[in-house]
Amino acid sequence: MDAGTPHAADERSPHMADAGTPHAADEHFPHVTDARTRTAPATPATSAAPTAPDAPAEPRTPREFEATARARLAPEHYDYFAGGAGDEVTVRANEAAFGRLSLLPRVLRGAGRPRTDVTLPGGRAAMPVLVAPTAFHRLADPEGERATARAAAAAGTIMIVSMASTVAVGDVAAAAPGATLWFQLYVQPDMAFTETLVRRAEAAGCRALVVTVDSPARGLRDRERHHGLQDLPEGMACENLRDGGRVRPIVMSPEISWEHIGLLREMTRLPIVLKGVTHPADARLALGHGVSGLLVSNHGGRQLDTVPAAVDLLPEIVAAVGGAVPVLMDGGVRRGTDVLKALALGARAVAVGRPVIWGLAADGERGVTRVLDLLRAEVEHALTLCGCASVHDLDPDMVRRSCR
Numbered sequence: 379m380d381a382g383t384p385h386a387a388d389e390r391s392p393h394m395a396d397a398g399t400p401h402a403a404d405e406h407f408p409h410v411t412d413a414r415t416r417t418a419p420a421t422p423a424t425s426a427a428p429t430a431p432d433a434p435a436e437p438r439t440p441r442e443f444e445a446t447a448r449a450r451l452a453p454e455h456y457d458y459f460a461g462g463a464g465d466e467v468t469v470r471a472n473e474a475a476f477g478r479l480s481l482l483p484r485v486l487r488g489a490g491r492p493r494t495d496v497t498l499p500g501g502r503a504a505m506p507v508l509v510a511p512t513a514f515h516r517l518a519d520p521e522g523e524r525a526t527a528r529a530a531a532a533a534g535t536i537m538i539v540s541m542a543s544t545v546a547v548g549d550v551a552a553a554a555p556g557a558t559l560w561f562q563l564y565v566q567p568d569m570a571f572t573e574t575l576v577r578r579a580e581a582a583g584c585r586a587l588v589v590t591v592d593s594p595a596r597g598l599r600d601r602e603r604h605h606g607l608q609d610l611p612e613g614m615a616c617e618n619l620r621d622g623g624r625v626r627p628i629v630m631s632p633e634i635s636w637e638h639i640g641l642l643r644e645m646t647r648l649p650i651v652l653k654g655v656t657h658p659a660d661a662r663l664a665l666g667h668g669v670s671g672l673l674v675s676n677h678g679g680r681q682l683d684t685v686p687a688a689v690d691l692l693p694e695i696v697a698a699v700g701g702a703v704p705v706l707m708d709g710g711v712r713r714g715t716d717v718l719k720a721l722a723l724g725a726r727a728v729a730v731g732r733p734v735i736w737g738l739a740a741d742g743e744r745g746v747t748r749v750l751d752l753l754r755a756e757v758e759h760a761l762t763l764c765g766c767a768s769v770h771d772l773d774p775d776m777v778r779r780s781c782r
């Protein structure tokens with residue numbers, strides 16, 4: 379399938395037989411095909427050693443992990459992880475927006491050493507930084523999502539396992555018994571198969587469903603088109619999508635509606651968090667559909683390009699929800715100070731996508747552990763400098779918009 383033309387979403391392929399609805403211009407992810415019929419040449423997950431001159435010997439910040447990861451990854455896999463849609467305006471905006479926000483600390487509060495823990499619909503987390511759902515961790519490390527989950531467990535935080543994980547969610551849970559897992563779901567037009575996915579997540583002990591709603595079609599990603607990335611390497615597949623002897627393609631369908639969220643609500647007792655709500659009107663609608671939380675996200679700039687930065691959307695969504703359910707956010711979080719800004723503006727917690735991938739590609743489980751440790755330490759330090767005893771002491775008045 380050629381994802382390289384604007385019309386790609388309308389093209390049919392043998393995989394579209396799964397669409398389940400006649401008009402679902404349901405583009406499926408080019409990498410996700412039946413593992414037994416894949417045609418692309420296998421590519422090693424990582425190259426032998428980090429050799430790039432800009433890759434630091436020992437990365438000391440979440441951002442520094444990217445250079446090390448880039449040196450280890452095959453170029454097409456690096457671009458898959460790093461890239462976004464269109465001109466990547468939103469990818470850049472997510473990080474830049476944090477740079478335009480300033481923190482205004484309080485003093486002399488005798489706050490002591492701050493607590494960093496938070497309560498969320500699917501359990502507690504030792505820090506307000508979750509692992510965002512990202513696909514294909516075995517492209518970054520042979521242990522894949524198993525390594526990520528162990529690192530999340532060690533950090534005491536929650537990992538949102540992507541439906542497109544390269545280790546089945548049950549195997550991720552088995553590999554990291556202490557981990558709190560949530561399961562990310564793209565509702566499939568075939569609701570019977572959607573139910574199969576939900577039952578797999580429940581059986582694995584997942585504590586919440588994160589339903590991604592920003593993908594009625596796949597974003598147009600120039601970097602992937604440039605590489606002609608078509609498939610996962612030999613021996614890798616979207617393990618949650620197994621159905622009998624085959625692996626189903628992920629269907630992204632513009633037919634998915636609030637009605638499906640209603641059906642999902644009846645299907646499971648797990649808390650449902652909607653990921654990818656960006657319009658306040660949709661946030662208000664969500665409240666009428668029994669959701670337990672919202673995750674404000676523009677998919678790391680990988681879906682519709684030119685959507686505003688996620689942190690800039692946060693205040694409006696928080697106002698629309700009016701405290702009825704917790705609001706989380708992701709997109710561009712790279713520093714502890716970014717975390718504080720988002721929390722001060724009303725997020726209960728944030729999630730990080732690419733930083734975790736960079737840690738994983740740089741040094742497997744240890745790399746992810748290091749990235750999460752760095753973020754936790756930075757959050758604690760920034761809370762101390764802001765005079766906060768816990769994340770609850772943050773409020774919007776501690777954030778100012780600077781002009782740079």
Ligand SMILES: Cc1cc2nc3c(=O)[nH]c(=O)nc-3n(C[C@H](O)[C@H](O)[C@H](O)COP(=O)(O)O)c2cc1C
Pocket residue numbers: 458459460472510511512513540541542562590653675676677678679680708709710711729730731732733735
């Ligand atoms: C390589 C990659 C794969 C992703 N896969 C998924 C996915 O399978 N499901 C999903 O809901 N979001 C997915 N996302 C979006 C992330 O969950 C998250 O919204 C985004 O990465 C946050 O931005 P950040 O990378 O700047 O932290 C993916 C993002 C990346 C970078």
Ligand SMILES: CC(C)CC(=O)C(=O)O
Pocket residue numbers: 407410513542628677680
């Ligand atoms: C398999 C893909 C659908 C994963 C994804 O959401 C992404 O690459 O952004």
